Amino acid sequence: MKTREIFAKTILTKTGIEGFDYCINPYVGCEHGCRYCYASFMKRFTGHQEPWGDFVDVKINAPQILRGQLKRAKPGTIIFGTVTDPYQPVEKHYRLTRGCLEALLGHQFPVNLLTRSPLCVRDIDLFKEFEDITVGLSITTDDEKIKKVFEPRCASIKARVETLKALHGEGIQTYAFIGPILPLNPEKLFKIIEGAVDEVLIDKLNYSNKVKAIYRREGLERYLEGDYFHYTAMALKEYFEKRGVAVSVLF
Ligand code: SF4
DSSP, X not given: OEEEEEOXXXXXXXXXXXXXXXXEOSEESOTTOOTTOGGGGGHHHHOOXXXXXXXXXXXXXHHXXXXXXXXXXXXOOEEEOSSSOTTSTHHHHHOHHHHXXXXXXXXXXXXXXXXXXXXXXXXXXXXXXXXXXXXXXXXXXXXXXXXXXXXXXXXXXXXXXXXXXXXXXXXXXXXXXXXXXXXXXXXXHHHHHTTSOSEEEEOOOSOGGGTHHHXXXXXXXXXXXXXXXXXXXXXXXXXXXXXXXXXXXXX
16 A cells, blocks of 8 residues: 655545535545445546555645635535545545544534444544434445455445444434446345434446456346446335435435
8 A cells, every 4th residue: 555645735625426516535545445336537637656545645725725726715515535535544644634634513513424444433423413314324235245345345234224323323314426426236135234324325336347357257147237327226215215205326
């Protein structure tokens, strides 16, 4: 893993993502290196030669820059982690996501954090001080073997569900992001997540070309075909909605 400390010029960036005004990415690159990750396009801008997942640039001045930007910024909703995981392993040492949250506390912009890491429970004390904060865990399958194929460096599904439960139990607004839909059993996934989330977001695999060879190697091609994504999303939606959990299907 190549880690490089850099100085960022800006950290609060306007975003076109629906429902959000700004995004914050305290890191460039992501140690999780998910095989399907769309954010690997970032390499085009950074000049990194290493494979996606093998480098992280650490914006060590992120909290200070954010404090400056917040003095002038119009209030708006912020999402953390659009092209990186804000709680990937380096966050344990650098604490930049935590530093940015501390900077935001005085302004109370609504915050949404999306991660695959149990490290986020470290910041429950801060989450509790926000008037409007939502924390999401990406959970893309119910099957640990499938997880190992596509997200080999991420926490287990079990650990992510435990994380959601811990957050939910502390009164934090939580959601599961089932995206991209990997090979999964809708009923099993529903059963392990239900009770730990206030909301569910579902998305299909948008960049299947990146992982077609892996699907072929693992004999999983049928999970790229026909109506699989639509059928799976509808089945999940039905299970969760029957329990009163709001579901948004993003495709
Ligand atoms: S955790 Fe998110 S940003 Fe990181 S590699 Fe996986 S999909 Fe990409």
